[in-house]
Amino acid sequence: MRSLLVIEVDGGQHLESAADEARDRWLVENGFQVLRFWNHEVLQNLAGAAGFGWNHLPVMLYNHGELQVCPPGSRTFTNGNGNRVFMNFTSAIDVLRSTPIPIDTWKDIQIGENNGGPYKNNYPKMPVTDDGRDELIDVSSYGLVSSDFYMDQLLNGDRYLEPALADGYLWSRALARRFHTRLLARADAFLRANGLFLFVASAWRHPELQKLITADFATKHGADQARRMFAPAVAGQAPPPHSTGAAFDLEVWSLETGGRLEMYYTEGKRNIYNAYEMEKLALDTRRHSDETFVTSLYNRRILYHVLCTEGIVFKSDSELFSNHPGEFWHFGLGDPLSAYLSREPAARHGAIYPRRGSSGAATGSMHSPTQET
Ligand SMILES: [Zn+2]
Numbered sequence: 084m085r086s087l088l089v090i091e092v093d094g095g096q097h098l099e100s101a102a103d104e105a106r107d108r109w110l111v112e113n114g115f116q117v118l119r120f121w122n123h124e125v126l127q128n129l130a131g132a133a134g135f136g137w138n139h140l141p142v143m144l145y146n147h148g149e150l151q152v153c154p155p156g157s158r159t160f161t162n163g164n165g166n167r168v169f170m171n172f173t174s175a176i177d178v179l180r181s182t183p184i185p186i187d188t189w190k191d192i193q194i195g196e197n198n199g200g201p202y203k204n205n206y207p208k209m210p211v212t213d214d215g216r217d218e219l220i221d222v223s224s225y226g227l228v229s230s231d232f233y234m235d236q237l238l239n240g241d242r243y244l245e246p247a248l249a250d251g252y253l254w255s256r257a258l259a260r261r262f263h264t265r266l267l268a269r270a271d272a273f274l275r276a277n278g279l280f281l282f283v284a285s286a287w288r289h290p291e292l293q294k295l296i297t298a299d300f301a302t303k304h305g306a307d308q309a310r311r312m313f314a315p316a317v318a319g320q321a322p323p324p325h326s327t328g329a330a331f332d333l334e335v336w337s338l339e340t341g342g343r344l345e346m347y348y349t350e351g352k353r354n355i356y357n358a359y360e361m362e363k364l365a366l367d368t369r370r371h372s373d374e375t376f377v378t379s380l381y382n383r384r385i386l387y388h389v390l391c392t393e394g395i396v397f398k399s400d401s402e403l404f405s406n407h408p409g410e411f412w413h414f415g416l417g418d419p420l421s422a423y424l425s426r427e428p429a430a431r432h433g434a435i436y437p438r439r440g441s442s443g444a445a446t447g448s449m450h451s452p453t454q455e456t
Contacts, residue, residue, distance in 0.1 A: 206423035207320035225268035229257035229283035257286035288325035290316035321419035330415035
């Protein structure tokens, strides 16, 4: 039997009722979890009493002895007098949506307008303290859904990527360090409990692939734009963030629609990629009637808070990701860029490569029939 939650809303008059007791006993014996609240508790803040994560469950509500089933996500119920009553049943996701991304002034200055700030010249100078013991794994070993953006491009006919495939620089799924993969899996579990999931759109990248895609982007959009969008792979400098297996381009998808939540926003012909710029625009409350704007703003906040706000999924500083505010989708932890933006003295993670023969697949997986034994 599926586990069900029963919430009983009572006034003091039911405190000593033998009928209530018998009913509660029956419910518990039949696998229901019964929680009782006073009327005023429900009306004031059920979320505070109930905690996060229930919003996807149908809730059976006993109200003055009448059984009501509230569909998932419902916000009202009918009280004993036949009136619809607002139930402050706030889900975790609602809280995240309505909480602005905090603007870190130092980061804001570093990134500058259109990623043209001083950070780009400075973070490649970060010292790297990497013990070289980590390994790259396929993020699907922890149940994460991913694709490789560049493999998809190749499959869609972008032939400039053929040398990368021939030279073994392309994988079909995302590769990442094990530590980071486990953290992403925790964020994914939280999102799934709320009807969403994490999609890893891009993770580890071979420096040679980085060079190839930068050159191609420069051909199509100009060298200036390429410099803004891609970290250079230069000998003697800290590696590009994606070549460390500790930096990710992430999206939030819906379990219900199987599609990405909208996070992009364009004003005129300009793409607003900067998370801080969106928050600054949101200060003008007139924009809150613009559904396209609000949708992207809210969805960016969900992704940001799940990964970067302490106490939601991650409990300690060492687990918190750092967002590149100029690219709302880019998150890292311990790579040179994230370390620089977090004002750490050194990057914990340098360049990393898949182990020979691993082909990036999970050990023992049916996807790696040629694995070495
Ligand atoms: Zn990125």
